[in-house]
Amino acid sequence: MHEVGSIDTTSFNIAGLDITFNHHTLIMTWIVIFVILIAFFLLKRKINKIPGRGQALLELIIDSFDGLVKESIGENHRKYLPFILTIFIFVLISNWIGIVPIIEEPTKDLNTPMGLGILVLFVTVYSGIRYNGFFGFIKEFFEPVWFLFPINIVGEIGKFLSLIFRLFGNIFGGSVIIWVAFTMFLKSWWTSWILLFLGPAVYGFFGLFIGAIQAFVFAILSMTYISITKN
Amino acid sequence: MGNLGQIITFLSAGIAMGVGAIGAGIGEGHTGGKAVQVSARQPGVQDKIMKSMLIGQAIIESSSIYALIVAILLIFSSPEQTTSIVKPAAILSAGICMGFGALGTGLGKGYTASKGVEGIGRSPHNEPIIFRTMLIGQAVAESTSIYALVISLLLIYTI
Numbered sequence A: 001m002h003e004v005g006s007i008d009t010t011s012f013n014i015a016g017l018d019i020t021f022n023h024h025t026l027i028m029t030w031i032v033i034f035v036i037l038i039a040f041f042l043l044k045r046k047i048n049k050i051p052g053r054g055q056a057l058l059e060l061i062i063d064s065f066d067g068l069v070k071e072s073i074g075e076n077h078r079k080y081l082p083f084i085l086t087i088f089i090f091v092l093i094s095n096w097i098g099i100v101p102i103i104e105e106p107t108k109d110l111n112t113p114m115g116l117g118i119l120v121l122f123v124t125v126y127s128g129i130r131y132n133g134f135f136g137f138i139k140e141f142f143e144p145v146w147f148l149f150p151i152n153i154v155g156e157i158g159k160f161l162s163l164i165f166r167l168f169g170n171i172f173g174g175s176v177i178i179w180v181a182f183t184m185f186l187k188s189w190w191t192s193w194i195l196l197f198l199g200p201a202v203y204g205f206f207g208l209f210i211g212a213i214q215a216f217v218f219a220i221l222s223m224t225y226i227s228i229t230k231n
Numbered sequence B: 001m002g003n004l005g006q007i008i009t010f011l012s013a014g015i016a017m018g019v020g021a022i023g024a025g026i027g028e029g030h031t032g033g034k035a036v037q038v039s040a041r042q043p044g045v046q047d048k049i050m051k052s053m054l055i056g057q058a059i060i061e062s063s064s065i066y067a068l069i070v071a072i073l074l075i076f077s078s079p080e081q082t083t084s085i086v087k088p089a090a091i092l093s094a095g096i097c098m099g100f101g102a103l104g105t106g107l108g109k110g111y112t113a114s115k116g117v118e119g120i121g122r123s124p125h126n127e128p129i130i131f132r133t134m135l136i137g138q139a140v141a142e143s144t145s146i147y148a149l150v151i152s153l154l155l156i157y158t159i
Helices: A023-043 A053-073 A077-099 A111-132 A134-142 A146-185 A195-230 B004-041 B043-076 B086-122 B124-157
Strands: A010-014 A017-021
Touching: A023 A053, A023 A077, A023 A111, A053 A077, A053 A195, A077 A111, A077 A146, A077 A195, A111 A134, A111 A146, A111 A195, A134 A146, A146 A195, A146 B043, A146 B124, A195 B043, A195 B124, B004 B043, B004 B086, B043 B086, B043 B124, B086 B124
Parallel strands: none
Antiparallel strands: A010 A017
């Protein structure tokens, strides 16, 4: 029973170094990548002046995000649009793929949100230095008075920590709740029929609804953090 | 003394979920009430109000979902039989930390969501801007309960 939330790992010992792979998460991440590749390849196969169904869906996604990024980031927003959109689609498909049996969400493992969060941190620092200069970027930490420097640093790290743990906490919580519901009701034959109604509801709420909202919030917050340091 | 670990674990789970549900309950009720009031005044934009209300409430609920995670982890973790008082104290502290950490953010996010719904009722054509500002405000308000979640997971697993 104490195995709630544990992750399968494989350990190698190469030249005295212990290297640990979360092979389950890695396989699921590659599955997500191939699902996205195949889906978008099929959707963009026929590009016409008069859009078909797949092209209309793609144009809808790209156009709505183009408006969001333009309002928030301002000049050069087309350079940031692919990054934000990629993060959104990757997190969305990662959260949604958990509703398929056997396959688990890659975002359930803390390392996947952590990697995405560190990526966003690098882009934030890079665009801050690129558009304000190195000293302009450093000067932000000494506002309004110089001795608030440590507090500003802690606040900046806390922003990204909350970005990472929000995604992890929601997806992990959803999967723990689904696991508890299924183990509780599958104990005997006369309670398991409840799962006929409860199972789709639980998967629909925690898998599809919360997953979509958290993917959107992750993308929007990354965009906002980038726009704060850039402008 | 042998059962102390188990007693403290269940007590802690109760505190975490019970206190953690207060804030989210009040916040969601406040948002729902504001949505009813606004859609009584402006029935034409009821679909926009409904959308913001539902998504705002889903984000309010995530702080009580954190409390639920901590409570479930506490219930299903098997406490070792220790004579030391440190581990039970850490377990109790994790429950208190998550419960009270979820209380304040539930209230705060509920306030934000109710103001967002009210604003959409007042100027429905500015709905995208209000909705986005509401999401960002709620997400920043949520970060304190995420700190509580991190600390209580550390207390459960590392000490």
